[in-house]
Amino acid sequence: MKTNYVAVLVSAIVYWLLGAVWFGMLFSKPWMALEGITEAQAKSLNPVLPYILSFVLNLLIAFVLAQLCAWRSANTAARGASLGVLLWIGIVGPVTYTTYMYEMRPLNLFLINEGYVLVGLLVMGTILGAWAKKSA
Numbered sequence: 445m446k447t448n449y450v451a452v453l454v455s456a457i458v459y460w461l462l463g464a465v466w467f468g469m470l471f472s473k474p475w476m477a478l479e480g481i482t483e484a485q486a487k488s489l490n491p492v493l494p495y496i497l498s499f500v501l502n503l504l505i506a507f508v509l510a511q512l513c514a515w516r517s518a519n520t521a522a523r524g525a526s527l528g529v530l531l532w533i534g535i536v537g538p539v540t541y542t543t544y545m546y547e548m549r550p551l552n553l554f555l556i557n558e559g560y561v562l563v564g565l566l567v568m569g570t571i572l573g574a575w576a577k578k579s580a
Contacts, residue, residue, distance in 0.1 A: 446514060447507070447510050447511070447514070448510065448572070448575055448576065450575075451506075451510065451571055451572050451575035451576075452503065452506045452507050452510050452572070453503070453506075454571055454575075455502075455506035455509070455510075455567075455568040455571045455572055456499065456502040456503040456505070456506040456568075457499075457502075458567055458568070458571060459502045459505070459506065459564045459567065459568055460495075460498065460499050460502050462560065462563065462564055462567060463498065463560060463564070466556075466559075466560045466563075467560070471556045474552065474556065475553070475556050475557075478550050478552055478553040478556070479553065505565075505568070506568055506572070509527070509528065509531075509565070509568055509569060509572055510572045512527060512531070513527055513569065513572045513573055513576060514576065518569070518572075518573045518576070519573060519576035520573050520574065520576075521570045521571075521573050521574035522570075522573070523573050524568075524569035524570050524571070524572045524573015524574060524576070525566050525567075525569045525570040525573065526569070527569050527573070528564075528565030528566045528567075528568055528569025528570070529562065529565065529566050529569070531565055532558075532561060532562045532565050532566075536558065536561055536562075536565070537558060537562070540554065540557075540558050540561075541554055541558070
């Protein structure tokens with residue numbers, strides 16, 4: 445399998461930026477309320493380590509998704525996006541929702557947190573599929 449490492453890096457960066465927009469702008473207030481985080485707690489957090497760690501983990505996700513795209517011949521934007529959504533529908537969504545149910549966490553929190561993952565996998569799959577290296 446050929447891996448396009450530039451596409452992996454770009455996918456990880458885009459997913460990381462999506463997280464900033466998703467949690468920092470679009471859903472910050474409802475997310476903080478559902479998580480029970482106050483403004484004071486949020487401001488007291490030093491975000492450097494979480495930002496670095498989340499980016500490294502995004503690289504891992506993008507790399508694995510690139511391998512799956514290559515393995516499944518998801519070499520178009522639509523096929524890559526479909527693979528990302530399928531992974532969420534078949535693995536991420538059910539596993540995390542089961543946990544949310546047993547922890548009695550609110551459905552809206554699941555929708556915010558895992559909606560980010562769904563959109564992220566869709567976008568990363570789109571990038572990786574569109575930018576797939578073709579076999580020689």
